[in-house]
Amino acid sequence: MKYSYRHILYMMVAVAMLSGCRGAKLSTADEQYARGEYHAAMLTYKKVYNKLTKREERPLRGTVAFRMGECYRHLNMAANASGAYRNAIRYNYPDSMALLYLAQSQHMEGKYKDAVKNYEAFLEKQPKSVLARDGLRGSQNAARIKAAPTRYKVSAAKLFNSRRADFCPMFLDGSHDQLYFTSSTEKSKGTAKSEITGTKNSDIYVAKKNEKGVWQRPEPAEGELNTDFDEGVTSFSPDGSTMYLAKARRELNSATSVEIYTSQRSEAKWSAPVKLEITADTLSAYGDPAVSPDGTWLYFSSDMPGGQGGKDLWRINLKEREGSLENLGDVINTPGDERFPYVRSDSVLYFASNGHAGLGGLDIFKATLTASGGWNIENMGWPMNSSYDDFGITFGEGESGFFSSNRNDARGYDHIYSFVKPELKITISGYVLDRDEEPVPNAVIRIVGDDGSNQKAIGKSDGTFQFNLQRGVKYVMMAGAKGYMNGKQEFVSDMAEEDAEYAVDFILAAMTKPQVIENIFYDFDKASLRAESKAALDSMVTILKDNPQIVIEMASHTDRWGSNEYNLKLSDRRAKSVVDYLIAAGVESSRLRPKGYGKTRPKTVTKRIARLYPQFKEGDTLTEEFISKLEKPDQDAADQINRRTEFQVISLQN
Numbered sequence: 001m002k003y004s005y006r007h008i009l010y011m012m013v014a015v016a017m018l019s020g021c022r023g024a025k026l027s028t029a030d031e032q033y034a035r036g037e038y039h040a041a042m043l044t045y046k047k048v049y050n051k052l053t054k055r056e057e058r059p060l061r062g063t064v065a066f067r068m069g070e071c072y073r074h075l076n077m078a079a080n081a082s083g084a085y086r087n088a089i090r091y092n093y094p095d096s097m098a099l100l101y102l103a104q105s106q107h108m109e110g111k112y113k114d115a116v117k118n119y120e121a122f123l124e125k126q127p128k129s130v131l132a133r134d135g136l137r138g139s140q141n142a143a144r145i146k147a148a149p150t151r152y153k154v155s156a157a158k159l160f161n162s163r164r165a166d167f168c169p170m171f172l173d174g175s176h177d178q179l180y181f182t183s184s185t186e187k188s189k190g191t192a193k194s195e196i197t198g199t200k201n202s203d204i205y206v207a208k209k210n211e212k213g214v215w216q217r218p219e220p221a222e223g224e225l226n227t228d229f230d231e232g233v234t235s236f237s238p239d240g241s242t243m244y245l246a247k248a249r250r251e252l253n254s255a256t257s258v259e260i261y262t263s264q265r266s267e268a269k270w271s272a273p274v275k276l277e278i279t280a281d282t283l284s285a286y287g288d289p290a291v292s293p294d295g296t297w298l299y300f301s302s303d304m305p306g307g308q309g310g311k312d313l314w315r316i317n318l319k320e321r322e323g324s325l326e327n328l329g330d331v332i333n334t335p336g337d338e339r340f341p342y343v344r345s346d347s348v349l350y351f352a353s354n355g356h357a358g359l360g361g362l363d364i365f366k367a368t369l370t371a372s373g374g375w376n377i378e379n380m381g382w383p384m385n386s387s388y389d390d391f392g393i394t395f396g397e398g399e400s401g402f403f404s405s406n407r408n409d410a411r412g413y414d415h416i417y418s419f420v421k422p423e424l425k426i427t428i429s430g431y432v433l434d435r436d437e438e439p440v441p442n443a444v445i446r447i448v449g450d451d452g453s454n455q456k457a458i459g460k461s462d463g464t465f466q467f468n469l470q471r472g473v474k475y476v477m478m479a480g481a482k483g484y485m486n487g488k489q490e491f492v493s494d495m496a497e498e499d500a501e502y503a504v505d506f507i508l509a510a511m512t513k514p515q516v517i518e519n520i521f522y523d524f525d526k527a528s529l530r531a532e533s534k535a536a537l538d539s540m541v542t543i544l545k546d547n548p549q550i551v552i553e554m555a556s557h558t559d560r561w562g563s564n565e566y567n568l569k570l571s572d573r574r575a576k577s578v579v580d581y582l583i584a585a586g587v588e589s590s591r592l593r594p595k596g597y598g599k600t601r602p603k604t605v606t607k608r609i610a611r612l613y614p615q616f617k618e619g620d621t622l623t624e625e626f627i628s629k630l631e632k633p634d635q636d637a638a639d640q641i642n643r644r645t646e647f648q649v650i651s652l653q654n
Contacts, residue, residue, distance in 0.1 A: 039198035042071035063093025076412030110387035138357035167404035167414035168392035173240035176396040180234035212344040213335040223269035258285040299341040309335035352391030360387035428502040439463030440572035443481040479506035511649040527573035558637040572596025
């Protein structure tokens with residue numbers, strides 16, 4: 001069924017040069033081809049071609065080879081088509097379209113370099129060809145697209161596939177537990193083989209999930225739906241009670257006609273299809289029905305006049321048909337074929353096209369309606385698309401569903417593939433530590449995103465935590481624990497379509513003991529702050545703003561050199577310098593108490609200091625007496641540790 005209406009083309013056959021040559025057989029092949037009986041015509045052309053052995057018959061052989069190529073092209077047998085077109089060119093077939101079709105066939109084989117060469121050769125003859133330009137662009141970009149695969153995972157849906165063609169899956173309704181599709185399996189009705197495809201005519205099948213949610217083997221759709229003719233490409237009303245389907249009607253020795261029908265569902269059975277009148281035009285084909293989610297619009301493909309060329313996508317209002325027919329426009333439609341629409345929402349449309357630049361054959365495209373009313377067209381990329389035909393997509397839960405493709409089948413038969421786009425695994429993890437770099441157990445961590453998300457977690461006993469995030473979101477994080485001041489972090493997750501893991505650590509200051517402010521520097525023997533102190537001071541400003549309830553003592557300490565009186569005055573001035581900076585930065589003066597201690601409070605070695613200075617042990621107090629017993633380098637290190645600026649929480653305010 002897919003082939004019968006998918007490849008109906010109305011071509012003028014130049015039979016004048018063939019008249020009288022091999023008479024009946026050649027005319028038979030031409031008649032078969034004109035009716036769209038591509039498989040039968042291919043076999044007849046092949047017989048004629050093999051009999052044309054004389055030198056003077058070479059031009060005719062080129063013509064027959066071209067016709068064979070056309071049959072293979074419509075049967076999706078790209079390799080065979082390429083060979084036939086090459087023969088046509090070798091025998092000097094005069095129509096330059098042989099170059100274009102050869103390029104398209106090589107494009108579909110994935111022979112992109114050869115395709116580029118022949119697209120360029122055709123463009124030299126037909127420089128205005130949109131199809132050739134887009135084909136050339138697609139061939140040139142194909143390797144790059146395949147080298148950067150999307151996150152979609154694609155697998156053959158083996159349970160649904162037969163040894164013949166299986167295509168155009170479609171869920172019955174939002175429950176996603178019944179999947180309808182078209183198949184030319186040998187189990188289909190009737191006994192005759194199609195002259196179009198060489199297989200049995202297509203029927204509609206349905207696969208259902210059992211009570212455990214497991215797919216069962218497909219069965220023919222129940223009721224009066226399937227006949228000896230081709231049935232295929234289904235879509236459903238929102239409630240699943242009405243089926244819209246394409247149906248190929250054949251009459252003896254006449255071209256195949258493709259039309260859209262409806263069928264009604266009652267007690268799980270479908271009624272005999274009834275033709276849906278779209279226009280009064282009886283010469284055009286109407287196929288690939290797709291109903292909008294609200295049931296208002298029917299989207300379909302047609303070669304009726306008024307389009308861009310080939311098959312175009314159209315739509316008609318099902319509730320008010322009169323005067324509602326409209327072409328989807330030249331952004332979506334091209335001189336090639338646009339087929340198999342799928343309307344996911346009011347603003348998102350999927351379709352297949354061989355006119356837009358792609359990997360070869362039909363590619364699946366996503367069209368998103370913009371705020372201005374236009375369309376943004378996006379190729380679904382590799383591996384959703386391949387060099388072969390990819391089409392007939394349907395979505396289930398989230399970014400998962402099924403589509404059709406004839407990849408990996410040398411006979412050109414389509415099969416059903418499943419796809420899923422795994423959720424991005426974006427996480428942020430880290431540690432909540434104190435200023436001695438020891439874990440703070442049971443800390444409370446909150447994370448708020450500008451997408452409206454708000455998460456809370458309790459850190460583990462080892463201080464670790466982890467959150468799941470979304471891409472492209474700005475986050476603010478706050479960590480706190482009993483007896484500690486709050487810590488704050490901000491960051492933005494990137495937009496990359498890939499898993500990501502961020503690391504953020506919180507260093508919390510304890511409220512119960514003094515906290516050294518690293519990297520505070522003063523001019524020698526003065527209280528003036530040096531410029532390199534700014535970063536540390538600004539971080540102190542942040543701590544105070546994140547903890548607006550605390551009142552602190554800002555303390556300055558000196559080393560053992562000089563008198564007690566001198567050091568007390570110097571340290572007091574230095575503490576006031578720090579406080580003045582904080583006030584200028586917006587911290588309320590009522591929250592700050594400057595205090596100089598000179599050398600009266602030598603530092604006791606903490607775990608962190610012991611790690612940084614292994615010559616000292618945790619618990620050592622760096623008094624003058626202790627320092628005097630050390631070697632000169634260790635004395636200098638001890639003096640450096642004692643020269644410090646600290647703060648300590650002394651009270652809480654409301």
